[in-house]
Amino acid sequence: MSKPAVLLIGSLTHTKKEWEDCESFATLKVYTGSSRAEFLAECEKGSYKDVVALYRSNESTSITGPFDAELVPKLPPSLKYICHNGAGYDNIDIDACSSQGIQVSSTPVAVNSATADIALFLMLGALRRIHMPYSSIRESKWRGPSPQLGHDPQNKVLGILGMGGIGREVAIRGRAFGMKVQYYNRSRLSSELEGDAKYVTFEELIRTSDVLSLNCSLRKETVGIIGKKEFEMMKEGVILINTARGKLIDEGALVAALDSGKVFSAGLDVYEEEPKVHEGLLNNPNVVLLPHIGTATVETQRNMELLVLENLENAVTKGDLVTRVPEQAHFRQPSTRL
Numbered sequence: 001m002s003k004p005a006v007l008l009i010g011s012l013t014h015t016k017k018e019w020e021d022c023e024s025f026a027t028l029k030v031y032t033g034s035s036r037a038e039f040l041a042e043c044e045k046g047s048y049k050d051v052v053a054l055y056r057s058n059e060s061t062s063i064t065g066p067f068d069a070e071l072v073p074k075l076p077p078s079l080k081y082i083c084h085n086g087a088g089y090d091n092i093d094i095d096a097c098s099s100q101g102i103q104v105s106s107t108p109v110a111v112n113s114a115t116a117d118i119a120l121f122l123m124l125g126a127l128r129r130i131h132m133p134y135s136s137i138r139e140s141k142w143r144g145p146s147p148q149l150g151h152d153p154q155n156k157v158l159g160i161l162g163m164g165g166i167g168r169e170v171a172i173r174g175r176a177f178g179m180k181v182q183y184y185n186r187s188r189l190s191s192e193l194e195g196d197a198k199y200v201t202f203e204e205l206i207r208t209s210d211v212l213s214l215n216c217s218l219r220k221e222t223v224g225i226i227g228k229k230e231f232e233m234m235k236e237g238v239i240l241i242n243t244a245r246g247k248l249i250d251e252g253a254l255v256a257a258l259d260s261g262k263v264f265s266a267g268l269d270v271y272e273e274e275p276k277v278h279e280g281l282l283n284n285p286n287v288v289l290l291p292h293i294g295t296a297t298v299e300t301q302r303n304m305e306l307l308v309l310e311n312l313e314n315a316v317t318k319g320d321l322v323t324r325v326p327e328q329a330h331f332r333q334p335s336t337r338l
């Protein structure tokens with residue numbers, strides 16, 4: 001009996017051997033083309049007609065474009081699983097996949113610590129308005145022309161919007177710095193997961209946090225969740241941290257709130273129109289900017305790749321995914337094919 005096939009789109013960096021080992025349960029195929037049109041042509045030609053599952057590297061979006069409502073129906077009919085490398089999967093149309101009977105996994109758990117670490121790095125940098133002194137010393141200007149005092153995290157209220165795996169790691173780190181943690185999530189966490197974090201409404205979170213850290217997924221309902229109205233409700237001198245997705249914030253409104261002094265500083269790893277960054281942010285010496293490097297560590301990149309491969313293996317050998325996207329919880333079936 002011939003083995004089912006799996007397809008890799010994009011490349012693997014840290015798990016080449018583990019990928020080759022997948023040969024024990026599947027025939028390995030790799031898409032090496034360089035455009036969406038070419039990929040669709042391969043699909044149409046039937047090059048992937050026996051492919052059951054595919055590994056989609058995050059970078060592959062730059063080759064095939066998003067897996068949207070146009071592309072998904074053109075995938076091979078044999079395809080049942082898309083294993084995506086990345087915690088965010090807004091470049092995959094989940095509804096389109098569901099209606100084709102295709103199940104999707106992402107890599108939530110693997111990214112938690114690294115993303116929370118970068119959130120804290122940005123928070124400390126924003127509290128200290130670190131950009132000026134940090135760059136002045138390299139320009140042989142010591143602390144720069146107008147050194148300013150920063151703020152301590154201790155006793156400040158850390159508000160976390162979205163208390164998933166990343167949010168909870170941010171909470172742990174915040175507590176270590178003596179912060180009081182409160183959060184909003186669409187549903188309240190169990191008491192074990194919640195710990196001593198206080199559950200508040202969205203509005204209370206916005207009104208009472210000294211530092212606000214965004215950790216919600218980007219969905220229709222969360223685009224621009226932090227805009228003009230929310231900035232108006234915030235405390236004077238609030239600090240905003242975003243390591244989730246740029247489109248959660250209305251960047252124009254953020255720039256205005258920074259310029260007016262309402263927002264003391266912001267720490268950003270993600271942007272509305274990545275890799276384009278708003279001029280008003282680039283020109284503001286009080287903000288701390290990073291070019292989306294939240295998960296850019298050797299350990300985390302390898303763990304993400306391993307988790308995609310684990311999903312791939314489970315998909316092919318057990319007909320189930322390990323970290324299926326939450327929108328597709330209804331696909332979960334008791335696995336009898338162990």
Ligand SMILES: *[C@@H]1O[C@H](CO)[C@@H](O)[C@H](O)[C@H]1NC(C)=O
Pocket residue numbers: 058059061062086091274292295
């Ligand atoms: C993943 O790809 C999207 C574009 O599809 C991009 O916006 C994002 O920055 C990428 N993520 C990382 C961690 O590079």
Ligand SMILES: *[C@@H]1O[C@H](CO)[C@@H](O)[C@H](O)[C@H]1NC(C)=O
Pocket residue numbers: 163164165185186187188189190193326
């Ligand atoms: C946060 O809320 C969402 C939506 O209700 C829910 O799916 C998720 O499980 C909640 N997070 C936790 C850790 O309970």
Ligand SMILES: CC(=O)N[C@H]1CO[C@H](CO)[C@@H](O)[C@@H]1O
Pocket residue numbers: 108161162163164165166167184185186215216217
């Ligand atoms: C409110 C919300 O969308 N929270 C999300 C924060 O991110 C985690 C992943 O780390 C999701 O599980 C939560 O649903």
